[in-house]
Amino acid sequence: MTQLLVGLVQTENEAIIMLNKLKEAGLEAEAMGIVAKEHLDLDLISEKVGLDKPLKGAGTDGAFGVFKGVLAALGKRMDQTISAGKAVRRLAGNEIGGETDDLVLTLAEAGIAEEDAQYYEQWLLQDHFLIVVECSEEDAAHIAPIVKGEDA
Template identity: 90%
Template sequence: MTQLLVGLVRTENEAIVMLGKLKEEGLEADSLGVVAKEHLDLDLISEKAGLAKPLKGAGTDGAFGVFKGVLAALGKRMDQTISAGKVVRRLAGNEIGGETDDLVLTLAEAGVAEEDAQYYEQWLLQDHLLVVVECKEDDAARIAPIVKGKDS
């Protein structure tokens, strides 16, 4: 059985360092991911950590992307998430903040407690990042200190 662990980092550099430590522990890139608010640039993180290219939500490019950009400028559109890594594909394009519960519901479907999911949403709204790890239950105890930032 797999387990989902979520690490909280404030900067892109912290995410790169955490992902590097996780890879040193033998985790494959396919089991790692990063989630942030849409306007942050995850390209450097995905490149340095060997993750799949960042994904935005459906309709954030092309004509709809322009329309969403106009709505955002007018304060009419919620923030959305962007994700890098296969394990977090479903988290790309989730609306966060305001009256929406998109991200919270998606995380809850993945087995994250609703209270934790709400905290993660607030973390993202502060322009911070989530590092997400999918690991075997047997590996969780070994990986958790890295994800929780207690490995130093």
């Protein structure tokens, strides 16, 4: 059975360190990813650890993206997520903050407890990062300490 583990890091450097430790532990790049608020730049992180190019989600590019940018500047649009890595593709473009429960529902559908999902949303709103790992129950035993930051 597949397990979903979520790690919390505050900085780009912490994210790079955790993702590299996960790779050193034998985790494939396809099994991990990173999520942040849309305005944060995940390009450097994804490049340094070998993740897919960051995704902003549907509708964030082109003419509609410009319109969404104008709405954001006017305070009419919620923040959105950006993600890098195959394990977190569905998390790109989720709205966070305010009255929305977009991210919380997506995480709950993936098996995350709603209370935890709400906490993760608040973490992202503080301009921090989520590291998400999809692994087997067997791998979870040795991966969990890294994701929880207990391996130091």
